[in-house]
Amino acid sequence: MCGRYASSRRPEDLAGVFEVEKWEPEETLAPDYNVAPTKEVYAVLDRPLKDAEEKRPVRQLRKLKWGLVPSWAKTPEGGARMINARAETVHEKPSYRRAFAARRCILPADGYYEWVTGTQERDLEVEGKKKRPRKQPYFVLPADGSVFAMAGLYEFWRDRTLPDDHPQAWWVTCSVITTEAETTPLAVAPAEGPYTLAEIHPRMPLMLTPDRWDAWLDPSRTDLDGLRELLAPPPAGLMRAYPVSTAVSNVRNNGPELLKELEGPEEGTLF
Numbered sequence: 001m002c003g004r005y006a007s008s009r010r011p012e013d014l015a016g017v018f019e020v021e022k023w024e025p026e027e028t029l030a031p032d033y034n035v036a037p038t039k040e041v042y043a044v045l046d047r048p049l050k051d052a053e054e055k056r057p058v059r060q061l062r063k064l065k066w067g068l069v070p071s072w073a074k075t076p077e078g079g080a081r082m083i084n085a086r087a088e089t090v091h092e093k094p095s096y097r098r099a100f101a102a103r104r105c106i107l108p109a110d111g112y113y114e115w116v117t118g119t120q121e122r123d124l125e126v127e128g129k130k131k132r133p134r135k136q137p138y139f140v141l142p143a144d145g146s147v148f149a150m151a152g153l154y155e156f157w158r159d160r161t162l163p164d165d166h167p168q169a170w171w172v173t174c175s176v177i178t179t180e181a182e183t184t185p186l187a188v189a190p191a192e193g194p195y196t197l198a199e200i201h202p203r204m205p206l207m208l209t210p211d212r213w214d215a216w217l218d219p220s221r222t223d224l225d226g227l228r229e230l231l232a233p234p235p236a237g238l239m240r241a242y243p244v245s246t247a248v249s250n251v252r253n254n255g256p257e258l259l260k261e262l263e264g265p266e267e268g269t270l271f
Contacts, residue, residue, distance in 0.1 A: 001084050001114075001178055001201065001203045002083070002084055002112050002150070002176045002178055002203075002204070002205040003036075003037065003083065003084075003113075004034060004035060004036055004112065004113040004248070004251075005035045005109045005110070005111065005112040005113065005148075005150075005205075006032065006033045006034070006035065006109060006110040006111055006112070006113070006139070006258070006259060007029075007031070007032050007035050007041060007042060007108065007109050007110060008031035008032065008033060008110055008256070009031075009108065009110065009147065011023055011025075011027075011028050011029075011042065011061055014042060014044070014061055014108050014147070015061055017108070017147050018044045018059065018061070018106065018108070018149075018213065019059055020044065020059050020060060020061045021058050021059045021060065022049065022058050022059070022060045022061075023060060023061035023062070027061075027062065027063040029041070029042060029063060031256075032254065033248075033254050033255055033256055033258045033259060034248055034251055034253060034254045034258060035066070035109070036066075036251045037066055037067050037083045038065060038066060038067050039065070039066055040063050040064065040065055040066075041063070041064060041065075041066045041107060041174065042061060042062070042063065042064075042107070042108055043061075043062050043063075043064045043105040043106065043107055043152060043154060043174055044059065044060070044061055044062075044105060044106040044107075044108060044217065045059075045060055045062060045103075045104075045105040045106075045154060045217060046058065046059055046060070046217040046218060046219055047060060047219065057217075057218070057219055057220070059217070062105075062172070064105075064154055064172050064173060064174045065171060065172065065173045065174070066083055066107075066173070066174055066175075066176075067081070067082055067083050067173055067174075067175070068082040068083075068085070068095065068096070068099070068153060068154070068155050068173045068174055068175035069082070069155060069157040069171055069173045070082075070094070070095045070098075070155060070157070071098070071155055071156055071157055071158075073157060076157060076159070076171055076173075082095060082175055083175060083176060084175060084176050084177070084178045084203075085100075085153060085175045085176070085177050085178070086177075086178060086179075087151075087177050087178065087179040087206055087231040088179075090153070090177060090231070091224050091227070091228055096153055096175065098155075099153035099154060099155045099175075100153055100224075100227065101222050101224065101227070102219055102222060103153060103154050103155060103219070104151070104152070104153055104154075104216055104217060104219075104227075105152045105153065105154045105174060105217070106149045106150065106151065106152060106208060106213060106216065106217065107149075107150040107151075107152040107174060107176055108147050108148070108149060108150070109147070109148040109150055109205075110141060110147075110148060110259070111139050111140050111141025111142070111148050112139075112140050112141075112148070112150075112204075112205055113137050113138070113139055113140075113244070113248055114137070114138055114140060114200045114201045114204075115135035115136065115137050115138070115201075115249070116135060116136050116137075116138060116194065116199075116200050116201070117134075117135050117136075134246075135246075135249070136243055136246070136265045136266060137243070137244050137245070137246060137248050137249060138190075138194070138200050138241045138242065138243055138244065139241065139242055139243075139244045139259060139261075140197065140200070140204070140239055140240070140241045141239070141240060141241075142207075142238055142239060142240075143186075143187035143188050143237075143238060143239060143240040144238075148205070148207060149207060149208045149209075149210075149213065150176050150177070150205040150206065150207060150208070151176070151177040151205070151206040151207075151208050151216060151230075151231070152174050152175060152176050152177060153174060153175050153177065154172060154173065154174040154175075155172070155173055155174070156170055156171070156172055157170070157171040157172075157173065158170055158171075159171065176205050176206075177205070177206045177231070178203045178204060178205055178206060179203070179204060179205075179206045179231065179233055180198075180202065180203065180204075180233070181196075181197040181198040181200070181201055181202055181203055181204040182196060182197045182198060182204070182233065182236055182239065183196050183197075183198045184196060184236035184237065185237070186237075186239055186240055186241055187237050187238060187239055187240050188240035188241075188242075189240070189241065190241065190242050190243055190264070191263075191264065192264050192265065194241065197239060197241065200241060206231060206233070206234075207234050207238070207239075208230075208234070209234050209235070209238075212230055215230055216230050242261040242262070243261070243262045243264065243265050243266070244258060244259065244260065244261065244262060245257070245258065245260065245262065245266070246266055
């Protein structure tokens with residue numbers, strides 16, 4: 001799954017990487033090293049500009065809320081639970097299928113966090129002893145330091161309790177698509193393991209390599225079979241992972257220190 005990630009790159013840099021034609025300076029977000037559900041995040045998408053004479057799709061960097069609210073939802077309350085869409089079923093689930101067909105985006109990140117329950121704590125759970133598992137967080141990122149381009153979906157939701165001209169009358173929300181975690185060796189693995197992403201967690205965000213960006217973002221592509229081909233996992237051996245401080249487990253903590261690589265798991269969280 002993807003429940004937390006880091007996004008610290010400047011919008012100017014993201015605009016260059018993704019060949020963005022349009023972004024509004026007032027939508028600039030501060031670097032966020034602990035992105036959590038319901039926060040505002042950057043999304044890259046292709047969509048015609050509002051009120052533009054030419055209705056061609058324009059590559060944009062937009063600010064969206066993480067946690068998809070389907071257009072047919074009566075309230076937005078379920079958005080915090082809809083942060084991930086499974087690649088295997090995204091084309092058929094009522095909450096995601098319309099967005100998959102027409103509203104796809106890329107959610108740029110530095111990398112994502114995932115937690116592994118320490119061996120000692122897992123043993124206590126098996127024995128039935130009442131001890132809350134202490135989980136070791138890992139940061140997963142492209143081994144070459146490039147932007148982690150997560151496949152995403154976005155959707156519009158109208159708040160019918162507000163007038164049309166109200167600035168919050170429309171919500172634009174998004175979800176990260178996840179896939180099965182890689183079972184092949186990491187490009188760079190921690191000295192004490194884990195050695196594959198699947199050993200950290202069975203799911204991972206679907207990373208889109210640059211050769212798929214244009215096809216994924218193209219709103220004119222609506223053929224489901226063709227789109228599902230784009231959901232194939234990226235080539236193996238592109239990722240690295242390393243342990244980070246358990247401070248990231250508290251969403252109130254936010255700073256570049258959360259990305260600092262530890263020499264090994266923290267005490268009590270041995271892999």
